[in-house]
Amino acid sequence: MRAAGTVDGVNEGLFDGGLFAEPAHADAAPIAGAPLAVRMRPQHLDEVLGQQHLLGPGSPLRRLVEGSGAASVLLYGPPGTGKTTLALLISQTTGRRFEALSALSAGVKDVRAVIDIARRRLSTSGEQTVLFIDEVHRFSKTQQDALLAAVENRIVLLVGATTENPSFSVVSPLLSRSLVLALQPLSDSDIRELLVRAATDPRGLDGKYQIDDDALEHLIRVAAGDARRALTALEAAAEAATDATVTLALVEASIDQAAVRYDRAGDQHYDVISAFIKSIRGSDVDAALHYLARMITAGEDPRFIARRLVVHASEDIGMADPMALQTAVAAAQAVQLIGMPEARLALAQATIHLATAPKSGAVVAAIGAAMADISAGKAGSVPTHLRDGHYSGAARLGNAALSGHSAGSAPAAYKYPHDSPDGVLPQQYPPDELVGVDYYQPTDHGAERAIASRLDKLRRIVRGRSG
Secondary structure (H helix, E strand, O other): OOOOEEEOOEEEOOOOOHHHOOOOOOOOOOOOOOOHHHHOOOOOHHHOOOOOOOOOOOOHHHHHHHOOOOOEEEEEOOOOOOHHHHHHHHHHOOOOEEEEEEOOOOOHHHHHHHHHHHHHHHHHHOOOEEEEEEOHHHOOHHHHHOOHHHHHOOOEEEEEEEOOOHHHHOOHHHHHOEEEEEOOOOOHHHHHHHHHHHHHOOOOOOOOOEEOHHHHHHHHHHHOOOHHHHHHHHHHHHHHOOOOEEOHHHHHHHHOOOOOOOOOOOHHHHHHHHHHHHHHHOOOHHHHHHHHHHHHHOOOOHHHHHHHHHHHHHHHHHHHOOHHHHHHHHHHHHHHHHOOOOHHHHHHHHHHHHHHOOOOOHHHHHHHHHHHHHHOOOOOOOOHHHOOOOOOOOHHHOOOOOOOOOOOOOOOOOOOHHHOOOOOOOOOOOOHHHOOOOOOOOOOOOOHHHHHHHHHHHHHHHOOOOO
């Protein structure tokens, strides 16, 4: 490995900023004046935090880093999860030459020039080149196609980093020649370990600062699983410290984000989510958005918020606005698909929809009443004409010819609703013990007003009542 420079007039090893400065070798001293995030970049695999699902014994990524793997990889994950670090480790620990391009500035000419150099290097010295491409999803199809032959023939070992799903942003031929490895945000415990390490390690703050517990917890929350963000915030707070103590006030002032008093494992977690749901139920959209912002800022699991919205859509809105459930489910899917911070928009949209929707507790009351009757033993026999007559043995049970519209069957006791012009006709559906019981009682709010009118007509027809 060597520092960034030029070979044959080609710009090599250049990253798009200080965070991507590369050390000369695995045990190199940190670059003087480099940001804390650069100085604390893991130099050995055992320093890597998180991504244990990809670094287990015998895993493709571990084999690559340890030098026994040869497949190109696409590292897909949010910022600050170690994509660049892993690319450097793949090169450092295997003795391969490291070249880097940024998709933000490199063109097809740059790609082909680096490949030509790698080809000559391989033929003359047998040294393989690791080609790291940051933001690879920003490469055009032509630029990506220029990589195919070199990747397939292993002239270069491609390590592409992307925050976008490669299935949608990388061409199929390149996907088929690479392993796609999804990195996850670091856990709170990983970020805590990283910050403590940075405070004490000679490469970092070298024990010169004491970090208050409240400041440490706030740094963990604002990091949101991003190692670079955590270290950048710590460095900013340390630079502002005057008495070798990093306090909560310093952290808040340095990153311009106030600490949110919110313990995801304590009372605040339950109090805020309760206030959130009750604000939606009470149709106070502004209060609901406040509590949503409070949870998001504090690092609450967005999947938890989405699940509560889905439940609330049926619990407190139901058929008064049937679209509310679809909006909530779509928001939950968006959280899974795109993650934070972008998913906050889908959560906000769902919150606004649910808070401003007409409210009804009729769904909860209906299923509650039905289940109460079941618990009380009101579960009589299914009427004979509703039983299944198709399965083996139905005839022995007296269920034969009960299915109405089965091919070649004679007219049966079961009456097929689609034979009626109205699509509904008189017929007993519940067990004898529950004939005439009304579980669902729609309100006159929203869409339930029209449902109530139709439901009354349906019940009169089905139960054979006139008028």
